[in-house]
Amino acid sequence: MTRTLPQPAREAxxxxxxxxxxxxxxRLEIVRELAQETEPRSCALEEYDLDITAATLSHHWRVxxxxxxxxxTVEGRRRWIVLRRDDLQARFxxxxxxxxx
Numbered sequence: 001m002t003r004t005l006p007q008p009a010r011e012a013x014x015x016x017x018x019x020x021x022x023x024x025x026x027r028l029e030i031v032r033e034l035a036q037e038t039e040p041r042s043c044a045l046e047e048y049d050l051d052i053t054a055a056t057l058s059h060h061w062r063v064x065x066x067x068x069x070x071x072x073t074v075e076g077r078r079r080w081i082v083l084r085r086d087d088l089q090a091r092f093x094x095x096x097x098x099x100x101x
Contacts, residue, residue: 005065005072010087013068018092021067022099026052027060031069031083035100040073040080 008014022028033048034041041047043061045054052060061081064070068087073080088096 002073002075005074007065007071007084008068010068010090013084013087013091015092015095017067018069018088018095021063021069024060024063026050026056027064028099030060030064032100034070034081034083035085035096037082040071040082043072043079043081 022031029050030048043057045052045057048057050057061070061072061079065072065081068091069084070081071084073082083096085096
C-alpha cells in the first residue's frame with residue numbers, strides 16, 4: 001500500500017516558510033540534489049553525501065515536506081521523496097531556479 005505523507009496544498013505554500021526551509025545549508029544541498037532528479041529518490045541516509053545522522057536527515061525531510069518543497073511517499077518500509085517543482089513554479093515563478101543558481 002502506498003500513501004503520501006501530509007503536505008500543504010499548492011495554494012497553501014507560503015514564501016516565508018519555503019525560504020526559511022531553504023536557509024539551512026543542509027536542506028539547500030538536499031534540494032539541489034533533488035533538483036537533478038526527475039524520479040522520486042529514496043530518503044535513506046546512504047543515498048546522500050551528507051555528514052549527518054539518520055535522525056537529523058529525517059528532521060530535514062519533515063521541514064522540507066511541511067514547507068511544501070517536497071512530497072514524501074511511503075511504500076511499506078521505504079520512503080521516496082521528490083521535489084514539488086511544478087507546485088513551486090506555479091506559486092513562485094522562477095524562485096527555485098534563482099535559489100539553485
